[in-house]
Amino acid sequence: MMLIKEMKMPSCVSFDRYELSEQICPNCNGHGLSVFYTVTNTPVHSCLLMSSKDEALNYPTASLQLGFCWRCGFVTNTKFDPKVHEYSSRYEETQGFSECFNTFASSLAERIIKKYGIYNKTILEIGCGKGQFLATMCRLGDNKGIGIDPAYVPDRNPARDLQGVEFMQEFYSEKHADIDADVICCRHTLEHIEPTWKFLTMLRKTIGPRQKTLIFFEVPDVMCVLEEGRFWDIYYEHCTYFTAGSLAKLFRATGFDIDDLYLDYDGQYIIVTAFATGGTSSPYLEEEKDMPHMLKAIENFHDRCIYTINYWQNMIGKDAHPAEKIVLWGSGSKAVAFLNTLEVKNQIDHVVDINPYRQGKYIPGTGQRIVSPEFLKEYQPDKVIIMNPVYHGEIAEMIADLNVTTELLTV
Structure with a gap:
């Protein structure tokens, strides 16, 4: 040890x-x-x-x-x-270049479609990103789709995947109340919205009397972040952080009835499905009763976070490892928070990403260059720090295929 x-x-x-x-x-x-x-x-x-x-x-x-x-x-x-x-076309958030992530997203879409019978329906996705998940929902269920996101980039998906799908490069608001959707989906968007109660209240108002409209949200879970001291999962773009209980409280308080509530993607994401309620609320789910657990996590966060910060300071510090070449794998928000919180600049020069739209760009705040996996063949790093353990298997296989011998670490 x-x-x-x-x-x-x-x-x-x-x-x-x-x-x-x-x-x-x-x-x-x-x-x-x-x-x-x-x-x-x-x-x-x-x-x-x-x-x-x-x-x-x-x-x-x-x-x-x-x-x-x-x-x-x-x-x-x-x-x-x-x-x-x-939030514009400069915003590059997609995880859709990962086979691991695409497998999860496709499986999730298939489960939602089968459970709620979403066939030949209209799906509205708020914060659709580059549109891959909406396209998958439409393809698997022969559905029509409407995606709303100011950061949507046309021509990023093959035309065959966009049959029956249209996009609006704007923010969702009350002006979209006339969209009569059977499903309203919102994945990894609510954590970017500060006035969460106002947003859900506005959404409930736009739905009106349509109590059969399925509401499907997905957000990161903060409980595991606090319990494990994962400072790399705390960053400015995410202004709101939920547990299953606080998310359910928000939905119930703004006029929705919870149908299902659970963790997915190795416990990293909260998924909630709900319907607009007309009055009587359904019984509380066991997953909603997490306040005692949350209070303990808040109390222990100080010690856990100090430990993880110290661990990574030891691991990447030039004083301890002056000749080592270290790279990060994954240039998204976790890497930005990891590098900036640790105030890393000279210790690490490169961050790997499989997303070709990120390659050749630079990490905000600390300035590391984002490179392709092929860069490692020549660079031959001593250590690769994987910014999400769920991708360890996928990354290990890619590194082996590149004939790169290195130590793989995960945050």
């Missing part, structure tokens, strides 16, 4: 705890949030493409300050400013 040397905390990190008694929880409208974690000088975007190292190093930063609501179990960035964000 590696001996973890206690290191000085990065200057951007603070675990000072105090109350914001007048701040309103955007998830339940209650007064008072308890601050427990702060990161300063963190990039305001993780997925925008940086064309040069200079642009990446000088990209705007802000403070992230997590506050916990003891009423509903919600966690939010109390310093969040939505005006700094740019």
